[in-house]
Amino acid sequence: MNNETVLKIENLKKLFPAERRIFTRTKYFVHAVDDISIEIKRKESLALVGESGCGKTTTGKVLVGLEEPTEGRIIIEQEDVTPLLYENESSAKRYVLENYVERFSKMTDEQLKNLKGIDGIYAERYLKLSKDETKFISELLENRRVRVWQLRKRVQMIFQDPYESLNPRMTIFDIVSEPLNIHEIGNLKEREDKVAQILIDVGLTPPETFMFRFPHELSGGQRQRVAIARALILNPSFVVADEPTSMLDVSIRTGVMKLMMRLADEHNMSYLYITHDLAVARYMSNSIAVMYLGKIVETGPTEEVLQNPLHPYTKALLAAVPIPDPEQRRGEPNIKGSVPKPINPPKRCRFFDRCPYAVEYCEKNDHPNLVEVLPGHKVACYVVAGEAK
């Protein structure tokens, strides 16, 4: 039970058109998220680390349905939810056609039965409908609107800025009970009790003194607690936390982080913790994924990655963390320049321009795949993997 995978992202891509054209196809795309794969187990959390503009937040927004994925598959609790993340029916249909029907129709029955994981589940359904493609598509897209709505209950997001993510014209009660209101759960009395309970949970006690205040009457930490309460009131199985502590004072940061960890335990949920702060990542997460220009360059258990960084970018990030010791001199980070533009990046290692290890091989070949160097510890680097010398 504890090892159940809550979220699995496979080869997620998100491209934004960099120009608007009417008659011809768009040529230039911003590769915000480029082919990333992530897996999160129940009650565990994964920290997505990287500098500004590397696509961390976009990944989170795709998960909660604020952005459409361009490519890839997102599986939440053994259900492929990608068709639900598309805004219109036809893109969802195209997704099902491309990802399942076209693949399945080429396979023999034997091959279909041997498929594993999520593919296996869908192949079974495909066989049950005796390979009727139209029926299969309509079954997958059945009640799409309702299912999109139900999916929103299971995935919630906590936003970065507690000063902006609460409507200034609503009371705390209105803000926290809004998800209940949208999903038409319970009557007024039940909602009141539920809101009071969750406010106690997030440490805003006594709840009746907070319920009918406005956001501007609360402090930053209290507001972020309200935002957390709002995200948790529907009992989601999975929460995207987009730098929830970065706008808070250092003195209240740990309080909020401890609260989030306790709630994850109590409510059986997992976090995708988006941050640029390695110390926060270390505190909050079981595993870590370092992102650079839309790609994951290194991933593994948090302690392992931070103790033994392999990718040059992770090393540079760690070297940039200040050490609370005036005696100790810290070395200059050995990477140079700044992040290149993610518009149609050239076919070579994304980190090539700034990499101290770069060799010719890195320029000639496309961005390296993640290779498991140590158990559970994957790196996307030709030099570290030993492929290039």
Added chain:
Amino acid sequence: MVEAIIKEPLWKIRLKLWARSFKTGWELFREKKLALFGLSVIIFFAIFGLVYPLYPSIMRAVFWKDDPFGYQTFAPYDPIIGFDPHIMNHPSPPSLRHPLGTDPLGRDILSMIMYSTPREFILGITAALITVVIGTIIGASCAYYGGVIDTFFMRLADIVMLFPSLALLMVLSAFIDLTLFRLALIIGMLSGFGSITLVLKAQALTIKVRPFIEAAKSTGASDAYIIFRHIIPNILPLSFLYMMLNVTGAIFTEATLSFLGLANIRMSWGVIIQMAESSGYLMGASIGTYWWLWLPAGACITLLCSAFYFLGRGLEEIVNPRLRKR
């Protein structure tokens, strides 16, 4: 489970919150002398209009005790068909019987003005209400949806703004019987699709990009829910302000049309001035001699319009914190 924590019913708490925010708003408002002046003028006119039914009976008790026959037959204080048989030459200058004199037909001017007051209020507020409802909903939807809807309504607003609305109303008056309510409807619609949409859309755009909209969206809120629960409450103070400024415009337009004799309105401040003009009392030296025919009604129009305008300006400072002095 927590035992019922909130002892009071929810509506009571909301009422209290509302009262509290009203109180803080009032504290700010009270410092603006001009806005206070506007508010008191509006209150004065409201009372002035409401006590109209008392006016004839008071005058009857004071001046017409000896002549109940004349009062019954000629109804000297009726604003439309009244006539005072005791006075030989109409228009007569202000006297005790007729504090603001009579018009060329022998009607009491004060009673005409009092009778018109509630109608001016109804016209102004109806027109402004229609303007604001249209402007707010269209502005918020344009900002939220963007694209074709946005372009269509913005170009429509450009056209409406460029089009001389008085000329349009003149042409319309040839086709439509412009009664008070119809006039309010047309004025309301004309200004509703005009500049107010632009202003409210601009305001709504600043709300649309705030993260709480995204937060609501990620919870599964529908478009209508976001527009009506998040965007509109945030631009409502501004639309309320524009409502105040629109009352001015509506009253002014009505007065202009009545003065030109194009509206089918039996009595209004504009009609009083039109009466004086059409019977030739505004020409040459007469304008000074027969001042009571046009000055009171004109002053009423100016006063009420400027009162709403000052009130609007005062509210602007409450609504828009950047304009506050401290």
